[in-house]
Amino acid sequence: MAFDLGFYTTLVGTTIFLSAPIAFAFLGVMWGELSGVFVFGIEGEMLLGAVAGFLGTLATGNIAIGLGMGLLTGIAIGLLSGFFEVTLGADQIIFAIGLLVIGPSLSSYLYGSYLGGLGLSAFSLSIQTFQNVAIPYLSNIPLIGQFFNQPIIVYLMYILVVLTHIFFYHTNLGLKIRAVGMNPLAADSMAVNVYLVRYLSLVISAIFAALGGMTMIMAQTGFYSDNVTAGRGLIAIALVRVGNWRTQLTFAATLVVGLLLSLVADLQGLFSGGGVISTTFPYEIFATLPYIFAIAVIGVSYKWTRSNQPASIGRPYKRD
Amino acid sequence: MLLGGMTGVMATYLAHLNNAPATLFVGFAAAFIVSGAWASISGLLKVFFGVDDIVSTLLLSASAAFVVFYLVRVPFRSPTSQNAAVLGSVNVPNDAVFPSFFGINGVFPFAVVCAVVLYFVLTRMKFGFKLRVLGNSRNTAIAYFGKGTVDRLFVLVTFLSGGFIGMGGMAMVSAFTFNIVAGASGGAYSAGGFTNSYGFIGIAIVFLAGLDPLAVIPASIFFVALVIGGLGLLVLMAIPSALTITISGVTILFVSARLPVMQRLRTLLRRKVVGV
Numbered sequence: 001m002a003f004d005l006g007f008y009t010t011l012v013g014t015t016i017f018l019s020a021p022i023a024f025a026f027l028g029v030m031w032g033e034l035s036g037v038f039v040f041g042i043e044g045e046m047l048l049g050a051v052a053g054f055l056g057t058l059a060t061g062n063i064a065i066g067l068g069m070g071l072l073t074g075i076a077i078g079l080l081s082g083f084f085e086v087t088l089g090a091d092q093i094i095f096a097i098g099l100l101v102i103g104p105s106l107s108s109y110l111y112g113s114y115l116g117g118l119g120l121s122a123f124s125l126s127i128q129t130f131q132n133v134a135i136p137y138l139s140n141i142p143l144i145g146q147f148f149n150q151p152i153i154v155y156l157m158y159i160l161v162v163l164t165h166i167f168f169y170h171t172n173l174g175l176k177i178r179a180v181g182m183n184p185l186a187a188d189s190m191a192v193n194v195y196l197v198r199y200l201s202l203v204i205s206a207i208f209a210a211l212g213g214m215t216m217i218m219a220q221t222g223f224y225s226d227n228v229t230a231g232r233g234l235i236a237i238a239l240v241r242v243g244n245w246r247t248q249l250t251f252a253a254t255l256v257v258g259l260l261l262s263l264v265a266d267l268q269g270l271f272s273g274g275g276v277i278s279t280t281f282p283y284e285i286f287a288t289l290p291y292i293f294a295i296a297v298i299g300v301s302y303k304w305t306r307s308n309q310p311a312s313i314g315r316p317y318k319r320d
Numbered sequence: 321m322l323l324g325g326m327t328g329v330m331a332t333y334l335a336h337l338n339n340a341p342a343t344l345f346v347g348f349a350a351a352f353i354v355s356g357a358w359a360s361i362s363g364l365l366k367v368f369f370g371v372d373d374i375v376s377t378l379l380l381s382a383s384a385a386f387v388v389f390y391l392v393r394v395p396f397r398s399p400t401s402q403n404a405a406v407l408g409s410v411n412v413p414n415d416a417v418f419p420s421f422f423g424i425n426g427v428f429p430f431a432v433v434c435a436v437v438l439y440f441v442l443t444r445m446k447f448g449f450k451l452r453v454l455g456n457s458r459n460t461a462i463a464y465f466g467k468g469t470v471d472r473l474f475v476l477v478t479f480l481s482g483g484f485i486g487m488g489g490m491a492m493v494s495a496f497t498f499n500i501v502a503g504a505s506g507g508a509y510s511a512g513g514f515t516n517s518y519g520f521i522g523i524a525i526v527f528l529a530g531l532d533p534l535a536v537i538p539a540s541i542f543f544v545a546l547v548i549g550g551l552g553l554l555v556l557m558a559i560p561s562a563l564t565i566t567i568s569g570v571t572i573l574f575v576s577a578r579l580p581v582m583q584r585l586r587t588l589l590r591r592k593v594v595g596v
Contacts, residue, residue: 040374084577093374094527094576097520102569109563231382238379241372285390288383295379299369316580 011262013146018265019258020154020219021046024212025236026243026250027164028205034168034245035201036181036312037085040096042209043233044103045077049210051107054217055114063218074210078203086198089316151219153211160208165247177201181310184317194317209233231291238294244301245308253297257290264289351490352483358384359482363475373478381519427491432537434484439533451477485519492518524572543568 025042032039052073057066081099084090133155135148168174177197179187184194212232235257243250264286362376442448454461454473461470521543528542529535546568553564 040378084573088577089580090573090577091527091579092576094524095573097523098569098572098576101520101524101572102566105563105565105569109566234378234382238375241375285386287386291379291383295365295371295376298371298375299365318580 009142009146011259011266012144013149014262014265015255015258016147016150016154017219017258018261019254020150020157021212021215022232022236022239022257023157023161023251023254024208024215025233026239026254027160028208028212029236029240030164030168030205030245030247030250031201031208032205033240033313034181034310035177035198036184036310036315036317037081037198037202038092038096038314039202039205039209040093040237041081041099041103042205042212042236043231044099044101045074045206045209046213046216046233047103047107048077048213049073049206050213050217051110052210053214055110057218058114066218067214070210070214071207074207075203077210078206079199081206082199082202085202085316086195089318092314092316153215153219156211157215161247161251168247178310181312184312188317188319194319198317212236235290235294238291238298241309242294242297242301245310257293260289260293347493348487348490351486355486355489356479356481356483359485360475360479363478366478367471367474431491434487435533435537442533485522488518488522521568521572524575528575528578543571546571 025046028042028045029039049070053066053070055066056069057063060066077099081095084095085092131151132149133152166174168178176187176192179190180192180194180197187197188194216232236254239250239253239257242253358380359377362371362373362380365371365376366373442451450461450465450469450473453464454470454477458470461473465473522540525536525539525543529539547564549564
């Protein structure tokens with residue numbers, strides 16, 4: 001490993017690349033939680049979106065149709081969680097646990113039964129991933145240029161992060177959604193339809209989660225394996241707390257975690273390949289780094305800053 | 321749960337006791353202490369930094385999976401397990417296998433005894449009363465017992481709960497699986513992994529039981545019957561066992577809406593009776 005410009009360029013590229021699914025997931029978490037609903041089940045939503053997108057692409061051979069399938073799955077999950085968490089007023093933590101149980105098992109079942117129908121073994125199927133698209137001129141800047149030499153879904157991520165930030169913190173409608181998250185009773189008395197807002201937010205949140213899951217496959221691995229998201233959803237939940245429900249801070253934290261993840265990949269390759277130290281070296285330590293980072297920053301930020309947590313989070317709203 | 325099972329395997333494997341009750345005791349105690357200590361990190365974080373305990377426990381359990389994976393990969397790997405994707409740990413010694421009574425494995429009566437003891441602690445003792453006040457309202461608890469007591473309670477409770485969860489992992493090891501299987505992807509959340517999402521299902525069971533330790537027993541039998549029935553389906557009709565976990569997940573979804581739906585039904589019935 002040589003620490004020259006080429007190394008850093010690759011590092012920056014990998015960082016952006018790895019933080020894209022987490023960025024989608026944190027957008028999903030923010031959409032749900034700013035309207036006052038816990039989205040702890042995002043890991044399951046991501047997995048279901050991922051498997052739907054993958055199988056759709058595999059069956060039709062068209063990545064756009066696969067993307068559409070994943071988005072439809074997201075909409076379905078969003079409507080389902082809306083029905084349970086808004087209409088019925090279910091316990092949101094338990095609902096999220098249900099999603100966390102369903103996500104890995106159902107996606108594994110769907111994938112397994114599809115493979116079984118074809119009579120194939122695992123790891124033999126892969127789909128064509130999105131190709132890198134270099135934006136002229138911008139991608140020629142050293143180091144920073146890597147931001148503009150990414151698959152097209154990453155550009156979509158940039159746009160959506162910026163749009164979400166503008167929407168939540170600079171428009172009237174976003175203010176209404178945040179008001180629903182802070183105090184649904186007050187929002188209701190100001191003629192905001194709390195149920196509609198929460199339904200919409202949950203649907204959009206699940207769409208983002210599905211996009212995040214599909215990004216893992218369509219831009220990164222190209223094939224599906226069980227538990228492909230590998231805790232990205234959990235990290236996203238923590239990152240929203242790290243960023244104190246602010247889009248720009250959360251995005252910065254996402255980039256830090258992406259950097260950690262790409263360093264982890266480098267270090268694991270270095271240590272597990274028998275390169276520097278023998279295979280008994282505990283390289284799993286590196287994989288826990290993002291979690292430790294998240295816990296540490298949450299600890300410090302809760303102590304020293306005013307929490308921006310939506311006040312009504314976790315409590316279903318019911319008109320009496 | 322994964323961590324507790326792993327600790328149980330390690331402790332019983334390292335202890336080399338020839339005495340069956342002593343081995344079992346060492347295994348369960350080690351599982352209790354280690355996973356309790358791991359879980360009490362979240363209690364400490366809550367006390368000292370005010371970190372949301374849901375978030376910190378999610379993160380801690382995810383990172384525990386990596387620790388267990390390391391332990392399975394290097395020091396305690398079974399000599400016969402060479403497949404890099406799914407590694408198995410060494411088996412527990414025969415002494416650490418729970419004996420069966422009348423065809424029922426001894427873990428089940430043990431868990432029932434634990435539940436009954438917990439019931440008495442929570443409903444008949446001062447400690448349980450303090451806990452229930454704390455659960456209802458943190459501010460009330462601080463006003464009654466003082467902040468120091470409440471903080472100590474938080475840490476103690478996270479320790480105890482983590483300890484019981486670790487004993488669940490040890491029970492899995494000593495009664496059913498006899499070793500730990502860790503996948504390359506971390507293991508804790510993958511379907512068909514060691515814990516089979518039992519940790520998550522456990523939370524739903526507690527909710528279904530309405531936080532009553534005695535009601536937990538039938539509730540958990542209900543969920544396990546789902547899983548066992550799924551295994552039967554796997555044998556009879558070649559339905560993958562992942563689907564049975566999905567079915568438990570769907571059940572959890574419906575359980576989550578239990579309280580408001582019951583309330584709505586009750587109001588509907590009352591209206592019919594009164595004739596409004």
